[in-house]
Amino acid sequence: MARKKIALIGAGNIGGTLAHLAAQKELGDIVLFDVVEGVPQGKALDLSQCGPVEGFDAKITGSNDYKDIAGADVIIVTAGVARKPGMSRDDLLGINLKVMKAVGEGIKANAPNAFVICITNPLDAMVWALREFSGLPHHMVVGMAGVLDSARFSHFIADEFKVSVRDVNTFVLGGHGDTMVPVVRYSTINGIPVPDLVKMGLSSQDKIDAIVKRTRGGGGEIVALLGTGSAFYAPAASGIAMAEAYLGDQKRILPCAAYVDGQYGQNGLYVGVPVQIGAGGVEKVIEIELDEADKAGLQVSVDAVKELLAACKGIEPSLA
Numbered sequence: 142m143a144r145k146k147i148a149l150i151g152a153g154n155i156g157g158t159l160a161h162l163a164a165q166k167e168l169g170d171i172v173l174f175d176v177v178e179g180v181p182q183g184k185a186l187d188l189s190q191c192g193p194v195e196g197f198d199a200k201i202t203g204s205n206d207y208k209d210i211a212g213a214d215v216i217i218v219t220a221g222v223a224r225k226p227g228m229s230r231d232d233l234l235g236i237n238l239k240v241m242k243a244v245g246e247g248i249k250a251n252a253p254n255a256f257v258i259c260i261t262n263p264l265d266a267m268v269w270a271l272r273e274f275s276g277l278p279h280h281m282v283v284g285m286a287g288v289l290d291s292a293r294f295s296h297f298i299a300d301e302f303k304v305s306v307r308d309v310n311t312f313v314l315g316g317h318g319d320t321m322v323p324v325v326r327y328s329t330i331n332g333i334p335v336p337d338l339v340k341m342g343l344s345s346q347d348k349i350d351a352i353v354k355r356t357r358g359g360g361g362e363i364v365a366l367l368g369t370g371s372a373f374y375a376p377a378a379s380g381i382a383m384a385e386a387y388l389g390d391q392k393r394i395l396p397c398a399a400y401v402d403g404q405y406g407q408n409g410l411y412v413g414v415p416v417q418i419g420a421g422g423v424e425k426v427i428e429i430e431l432d433e434a435d436k437a438g439l440q441v442s443v444d445a446v447k448e449l450l451a452a453c454k455g456i457e458p459s460l461a
């Protein structure tokens with residue numbers, strides 16, 4: 142059987158890390174694409190030279206030509222600009238929207254059958270715009286945010302309860318911004334809901350509230366520490382988990398920015414919801430029951446995403 146082909150659009154911090162992880166896991170042959178000449182080629186050569194040391198078999202090439210993504214099975218998009226301290230993700234909208242137009246057109250012309258995972262911020266608006274520009278079916282274009290936000294939530298919960306992260310399951314709904322909704326009620330340690338653990342006296346509501354707040358600001362915390370850009374190891378690991386779910390037809394249930402068409406009472410936009418990912422792409426949006434507070438939180442988050450979509454349409458009339 143021919144190897145799968147993974148195209149990574151954007152060869153920056155996340156793109157390079159994605160390439161390394163995809164090669165280590167032998168997900169397929171890898172094309173690293175970037176507009177900057179030399180960078181994808183240099184990173185591809187450097188990463189190829191990890192092969193003999195780490196023992197992986199993957200052909201890694203760098204390119205500045207969209208033709209080289211032809212026939213890709215999976216495309217992960219990180220092209221664009223990352224924020225710096227003092228900026229919000231939304232400040233990136235104008236510049237990254239132009240990038241999504243170029244990337245969407247490149248995908249449409251060269252790899253229209255790929256499963257596309259968008260990571261570029263502001264995520265929920267950029268994945269929507271990328272889908273519009275590419276013209277791919279909605280179930281084949283998805284945004285990565287919830288897997289990362291849930292990983293942060295799980296890490297903080299594991300720390301608080303002093304348990305292995307392997308036993309922690311959490312998820313975060315809504316847009317990938319300060320209004321995201323970490324759902325405490327469905328967060329568990331090996332099946333035991335966090336609210337029950339609080340009732341058992343193993344933590345306090347104040348501590349859980351502080352963890353929810355820290356999760357919401359998780360991206361900004363790292364931006365402030367790094368000073369030069371944003372998180373990239375966990376974002377790359379999260380994108381790879383989604384790619385593996387598709388390539389392996391794993392039917393995983395993951396929180397992702399998916400197109401909603403009536404689910405959760407929302408229409409015509411991308412927002413973070415639990416979905417099932419398998420060989421059919423986003424095979425299902427899972428509608429879980431939310432309590433009134435989480436429902437209200439999700440609506441606030443959806444309204445924030447809608448504002449960003451209106452801004453996109455203002456900038457790029459072809460999207461209106």
Ligand SMILES: NC(=O)C1=CN([C@@H]2O[C@H](COP(=O)(O)OP(=O)(O)OC[C@H]3O[C@@H](n4cnc5c(N)ncnc54)[C@H](O)[C@@H]3O)[C@@H](O)[C@H]2O)C=CC1
Binds near residue numbers: 176
């Ligand atoms: N969805 C999420 O959870 C997360 C999203 N992000 C976002 O991911 C994006 C990438 O982050 P990093 O890799 O850290 O940034 P980076 O600056 O290291 O890399 C971005 C790369 O995109 C390239 N690029 C710019 N315009 C392009 C174009 N038109 N076509 C192809 N490549 C182009 C740049 O040359 C650069 O190599 C940012 O927008 C960032 O905000 C970052 C972390 C998490």
Ligand SMILES: O=C([O-])CC(=O)C(=O)O
Binds near residue numbers: 224289
């Ligand atoms: O915070 C940022 O700008 C990057 C990002 O989306 C994250 O790390 O969650």
